[in-house]
Every structure is written in C-alpha cells, then in structure tokens.
Amino acid sequence: MRATQRIAIVGGGLGGAAAAASLQQAGFEVNIYEQAAQFTRQGAGIHMGPNVLKIFRRQGIEKQLEAMGSHPDFWFSRDADGEYLSRIPLGEFARKEYGAAYLTVHRGDLHALQMTAIAPNSVHMGKHLLSLDESGDDVLLTFADGSTARADIVIGADGINSRVREHLLGAEAPTYSGWVGHRALIPAEKLAQYDFNFEDCVKWWSSDRHLMVYYTTGKRDEYYFVSGVPQAQWEGGDASFVDCSREAMYEAFTGYHPTVQALIANADSITKWPLLNRQPLPVWSRGRMVLLGDACHPMKPHMAQGAAMAIEDGAMLARCLQETGLSDYSTAFRLYEANRKDRASRVQAVSNANTWLRTQEDPAWVYGYELFDHPLKTEVPA
Known part of the structure; x- marks a missing residue:
C-alpha cells in the first residue's frame, strides 16, 4: 500500500x-x-441555512460568512397582490432553534471564501x-x-x-423540466426612489410561477431576484442561459404587485436559463x-x-x-x-x-x- x-x-x-x-x-x-x-x-445569490452553517463552523469559515451575508429575520411569502401567505421566523429564532444563522449571500463571494478553507x-x-x-x-x-x-x-x-x-x-x-428561471442583480440604491418595503427575503407567488427576492450582502447594497416560470419549450438550444428582455419579464409577471414591477424596471441585465431534471x-x-x-x-x-x-x-x-x-x-x-x-x-x-x-x-x-x-x-x- x-x-x-x-x-x-x-x-x-x-x-x-x-x-x-x-x-x-x-x-x-x-x-x-x-x-x-x-x-x-457570477451574478447569482444563494441561501445558506443553519444546516450548512454548522458544517462551515467545523471548516473554520462560519464567522467570515456571517460577516459578509445578509441576515433576514423572516422568510416571507406573498401572493401576487402582496398579501402575506406565510412568515417563517429566521434571524435570532434560527440561531436558538436550529443552532446557527440563516443568511443570503452572493454565490461568488461564498465560493471565494470556501477556497480559503x-x-x-x-x-x-x-x-x-x-x-x-x-x-x-x-x-x-x-x-x-x-x-x-x-x-x-x-x-x-x-x-x-x-x-x-x-x-x-x-x-x-438531462431533460428539460418545462420551467425556466430568470436572474438579475439590482444595485439597492436604485430602489431608494420607491416608497416600497423591499424585504430582506421574500417569495412572491401566484398559481403557476414565483419570484424569490433577497439581499446578497450584509451591506444590503445588492438586491437579487430569481424566478420560476413555466415555459413549454426552451429556445436556447444547448446554451446554459440566454439574455432576457425587460419586456419579456414584465409579460411573465403581468398583474404582480408594483414592488415586483419596480424590481423588473431596475434590473439592468436579466438572464434566463432552463431548469433541468434527471x-x-x-x-x-x-x-x-x-x-x-x-x-x-x-x-x-x-x-x-x-x-x-x-x-x-x-x-x-x-x-x-x-x-x-x-x-x-x-x-x-x-x-x-x-x-x-x-x-x-x-x-x-x-x-x-x-x-x-x-x-x-x-x-x-x-x-x-x-x-x-x-x-x-x-x-x-x-
């Protein structure tokens, strides 16, 4: 041996x-x-729950991740009109009940931190x-x-x-699931013009689609959305993603609350990618x-x-x-x-x-x- x-x-x-x-x-x-x-x-956010933070604790990067991420007190779910469907407590509740923090962060920032371990x-x-x-x-x-x-x-x-x-x-x-996702990062300063409550972590729902929105930094200077939308065919061939126009995004979320419309209006670049299954x-x-x-x-x-x-x-x-x-x-x-x-x-x-x-x-x-x-x-x- x-x-x-x-x-x-x-x-x-x-x-x-x-x-x-x-x-x-x-x-x-x-x-x-x-x-x-x-x-x-890469322009994507990610959630990291207590189940993962406890692994990062052993790897010695938990505190650094906590310092860079956003810490929502709740996961809110709302319908397209803005009515609340659920309020799932996170924040200090998560620390006490689950043994570690719940946070949202930019995927690239998390990955760079992992490389240090x-x-x-x-x-x-x-x-x-x-x-x-x-x-x-x-x-x-x-x-x-x-x-x-x-x-x-x-x-x-x-x-x-x-x-x-x-x-x-x-x-x-892999097989195409019949769903696509849209992604965009929005500088939070662009949203200051609105008298809306841009919550730390909220998922907007209707019967057949959703939009998940959250901050990706502890400074709350970057707001991110990611969707799930049914689409019969994927038009991008073998491409992992394609650009999406603001007009197409408006069409996908017609009738949603003005807060959602404001997010779309301030997204400089929107991408769309196919959700695949095995x-x-x-x-x-x-x-x-x-x-x-x-x-x-x-x-x-x-x-x-x-x-x-x-x-x-x-x-x-x-x-x-x-x-x-x-x-x-x-x-x-x-x-x-x-x-x-x-x-x-x-x-x-x-x-x-x-x-x-x-x-x-x-x-x-x-x-x-x-x-x-x-x-x-x-x-x-x-």
Whole structure:
C-alpha cells in the first residue's frame, strides 16, 4: 500500500469545495480538478441555512460568512397582490432553534471564501475531464489539455452534466423540466426612489410561477431576484442561459404587485436559463467512483437547498471515509448513500414540487439537521 492515498474531486463548485475542505480536515490528500480557467463572481445569490452553517463552523469559515451575508429575520411569502401567505421566523429564532444563522449571500463571494478553507495548490484549473480508467488499484484521469492524474478514489462533483456520472451510467442528456428561471442583480440604491418595503427575503407567488427576492450582502447594497416560470419549450438550444428582455419579464409577471414591477424596471441585465431534471439514479457509486450534489440528485432551485445538499453530501462522505479509512472505500460509499439518500430524495421531491414555505410550516427537519451528531446508519447492503 502506498504511504499516501489520494482523492480526486472532479468539479470545484460549492459542493466540490466543501467536500475538499471536509476531507482535508479529516487528513486525506485531496486534489480538485476544475474545467473552468478561473473562478468568477457570477451574478447569482444563494441561501445558506443553519444546516450548512454548522458544517462551515467545523471548516473554520462560519464567522467570515456571517460577516459578509445578509441576515433576514423572516422568510416571507406573498401572493401576487402582496398579501402575506406565510412568515417563517429566521434571524435570532434560527440561531436558538436550529443552532446557527440563516443568511443570503452572493454565490461568488461564498465560493471565494470556501477556497480559503482548502489547502494551497490543491485546486487545478482548466482541467476538462475526457476519460476515467479504473485499472484495479487506482483511477487514471485524462484531461483535454493532455495532462493526467491518478487517484485512489474519484468524487464526481461536476454538476448535472457530470462526466463522472456519464462514466458510471452512460451518456444521457438531462431533460428539460418545462420551467425556466430568470436572474438579475439590482444595485439597492436604485430602489431608494420607491416608497416600497423591499424585504430582506421574500417569495412572491401566484398559481403557476414565483419570484424569490433577497439581499446578497450584509451591506444590503445588492438586491437579487430569481424566478420560476413555466415555459413549454426552451429556445436556447444547448446554451446554459440566454439574455432576457425587460419586456419579456414584465409579460411573465403581468398583474404582480408594483414592488415586483419596480424590481423588473431596475434590473439592468436579466438572464434566463432552463431548469433541468434527471430521474433518480440507480447507484450513487461504482468501483472507485462516487457522486455528490447535482451530479447525483439534481433538483429545481425552488427550495433554496440544492447547494446545501451538495455541501451536506461532501461532509457526510468525508465522515464515512474517516469512519472506514480510504482502503475500505466501498464500505464508505455504501455508508454514504445509506445516510444521504432519504434526506436528499425528500428535499429533491419538495423542491421540485415548489411548495416549500408557501404556507406556514415548520422547517426544522431541514434547518435543524445536525449532520455530525446524526448517528450513522450502519446496516448497509453489500
């Protein structure tokens, strides 16, 4: 046996970064291979609940994240006319009831912070994976730039179009869900002209669409919206997103409250992207390869828990590998799936149904989850 055992993570997004930090903290040698040439501050916000903040606490970045994010006291749901449908307490309530803060933040800012928790020189950019060859005692990774790497196990954290998933289960394109999302960032100063209450975290609903709105910084200088809108066909071909006109956005939210109209009016740039689905996978791992996050259980973003599930996956996988040791990776992979599948599948189903917090409900099963205190299920099929 080699003195050093190596883990390769394909994909350096939020899930891959979280997995690397947890695994390195557990003492494993980890390298991330990311196909992008560089990371950028992409124009998207994200929710981070107490279930994730407790993982970041162990990784040493909880306080820094709290300092950069916005801390809503409530998740409000309103109908298109502005009437409240629910008021879900967060803020100090979340700290007391769930054990950590609830915040919203810019995705790029969060990702940059995650990079500080990873060992220097362990992230390799511009590595587009071409092939995987499991030769018995390790895996050979070959990249488009001609370089190669070897690892004892490979973790596929490379999203809904995962090459690792493709290697395990064959090529199969995801299916279009019949829904699109719109995104825009708005400088908060542009909204000062209105006598509206631009709440910290509010989801506007009607029978078949919604608009989620929140601040992405603690300074509250950047307001973000993301929609879910039915659309029979995706017009963008293979593009991951297309530009959307303000006029098309108005049409999608005709009749909504003037607050929503003001947001659309002040969005300088709106993008639209297709929401994609996959059927539940028959396996999460095979041989020396294992999947996490959107590579494993993609979901619509309607519950604001997709990235959280990927981060939880990474932490649980690290916990299971620490339990068994890397030499018994097959048992670790079975433990991981046994301890993640029910929760991830439940979140996936609720998220895809788009019912989360529309009415007054108790979110404790999501936000109060204690990944490291949760006893491991040990009865796993061989």
